[in-house]
Amino acid sequence: MSKLWGGRFQKSAEEWVDEFGASIHFDKELVFEDLKGSMAHVKMLGKQGILSEEEASQILGGLEALKEKASKGELTFSVAQEDIHLNLEKHLIDEIGPIGGKLHTGRSRNDQVATDMHLYLKEQVESIIGLIEQFQTALVEKAEQNVETLAPGYTHLQRAQPISFGHHLMAYFWMLQRDKERFQEGLKRIDVSPLGAGALAGTTFPIDRELSAELLGFSKVYANSMDAVSDRDFILEFLSSASILMMHMSRLAEEMILWSSQEFQFIEMDDAFSTGSSIMPQKKNPDMAELIRGKTGRVYGNLFSLLTVLKGLPLAYNKDMQEDKEGMFDTVHTLIGSLKIFTGMVQTMKVNEGRLEEAVHNDFSNATELADYLASKGIPFREAHEIVGKLVLHCIQHQCYLADLPLEKLKEASDCIEEDIYQVLSPYEAVKRRKSLGGTGFDQVQLQIETAKSLVK
Ligand code: ARG
DSSP states (O other): OOOTTGGGOSSOOOHHHHHHHOOHHHHGGGHHHHHHHHHHHHHHHHHTTSSOHHHHHHHHHHHHHHHHHHHTTOOOOOGGGOSHHHHHHHHHHHHHOGGGGGTTTTOOHHHHHHHHHHHHHHHHHHHHHHHHHHHHHHHHHHHHHTTTOEEEEEETTEEEEEEEHHHHHHHHHHHHHHHHHHHHHHHHHHSEEOTTOTTTTOOSSOOOHHHHHHHTTOSEEOSOHHHHHHOOHHHHHHHHHHHHHHHHHHHHHHHHHHHTSTTTOSEEOOGGGOBOOSSOTTOOBOHHHHHHHHHHHHHHHHHHHHHHHHTTOOSSOOGGGGGGHHHHHHHHHHHHHHHHHHHHHHHHOEEOHHHHHHHHHSSSTTHHHHHHHHHHTTOOHHHHHHHHHHHHHHHHHHTOOGGGSOHHHHHHHOTTOOTTHHHHTSHHHHHHTOOSTTSSSHHHHHHHHHHHHHHOO
16 A cells, blocks of 8 residues: 555565554554544644635545544555554545645644644643542541541551551541652643644744644644654653652552451452452452552653654654653553552452451550650650560560559559550550641541542532
C-alpha cells in the first residue's frame, strides 16, 4: 500500500521493517483524541479562511463519520499506514475523497501526536483523581469504624506502642491525599496545547493556536514551538506521581498480606479478592494485594524507561519519542485497575478486633507508658528508661507482663510508683492519652477523620 509520505521514495520498505517502525498496535488507543484534535484543527482552518467554509465542513463531516465508525468498532487499522494519525487520514481520504488531504494543512504529526497525548492524559488523570478519592473514602469509612479498635503499632516490625487501628488506616488516607495533589498539580502542565507548533518551527499559514486550544478545552498554549513538540515532561511527571502512588499501595498491600496471614490474623480479606490453590484445598491467598505489590515494579520501570529514552535527544522531535506511549498506557491501566481493586479490598475486609486486642495486651508495648509515668514524677527520662528496661527483663525471665507485677515489685524499682500505674498501663488508656496533635488518641483520630471527610467529595 502506498505511503501518505511516499513522494520522495523510490522503493518501499519491506513489510517487516514497516512492522518494526509502526506504532498503530498501541497508538490506536488515541483514536478519539486524534479525531478530536483534527476536528478542532479543521474548524480553526475554516474560521481563519485557510480552508473554505465548504471544505472545512466537508472534512468535519468525514471526521464525524469516522468517529461514528470508531465507536462501533468498525474502523480497521493497518501497519502499512504506520500510526493512528496516518491511518485516520487515509480513512478520511477514502471517506470523502482527495479533499481529505487538506486536513493536514498547517499541521505536522509532531504537534498532532503531542496534542493527542495531552488530551489523553488530561482525561485519564481526571478519572484517576476520582478513583483516588473513592479509595480514600473507603479508608475513612473503615477507619471510622475502628477508631477505638486497639492495635499494636510497629517500628522495625517489632511491637512498639499501642495505637488506634483507625489511626493506622488514616495514615494511608494522607499518603493518598498527597498523591491526589501531585496529580492535580501535574494537570496544570498537561493542560497546555501544542497544536499549531507544526513539525518544530510553526507554520506560514495564518493559524489561530488559541482558538484550537480553546476548542480542545486547553487552558494555555505552549509558548515555543520546539518545546511544544519535544516536551514529554508532563508524561514523566505523571509516571513519577504514579510511581509514588503505586509505592503507597504496595506498602498497604504488604501490610494486608501480613495481617491476613495465620501468624497475624488481624484481618480477613473478602473471598471476592482472594484466590485458592490448585493443590492445597485449605488455602486462601491474597492474590490481588500481591499483584498490586508486583505491578509497582512495572510502573517504576515505565518511569525509568521514558527518562532514559529522553535523556540524549536533541531538539526537536525524534522517532525515539514514539516509545513514550506504551509505558504511559500501561501505567494508566495499572493505576485504574489497582485503585478499583484496593477500594473493594478495603471496603470488604473484616477487622478481627479480638486478635488485635489480644496482641496489644500480651505485650510490652505499654513499656513507654511506665517510663513516661516515671518521667512525669520528675525522674529524668533516661533513668526512667533504664528502670523500665530492667523491669521488662525481669518479666521476660519470669514469663509475665508489666501489668502482672505486684505493686511491691514495682515499688522496688521506683518508690514513686503508685496504685494508679495499673490504669496507666492499660493499652486503652495508653492510646486515649496520646492527645498530642496528630497523635493516636481517639479524639485526635476522630478529628483527622472529620478533616479527611471534607477533603473527599
Ligand atoms: N507515531 C509517531 C509517534 O508516536 C507520530 C509522530 C511521527 N512523526 C514523525 N515525524 N515521524 O511519535
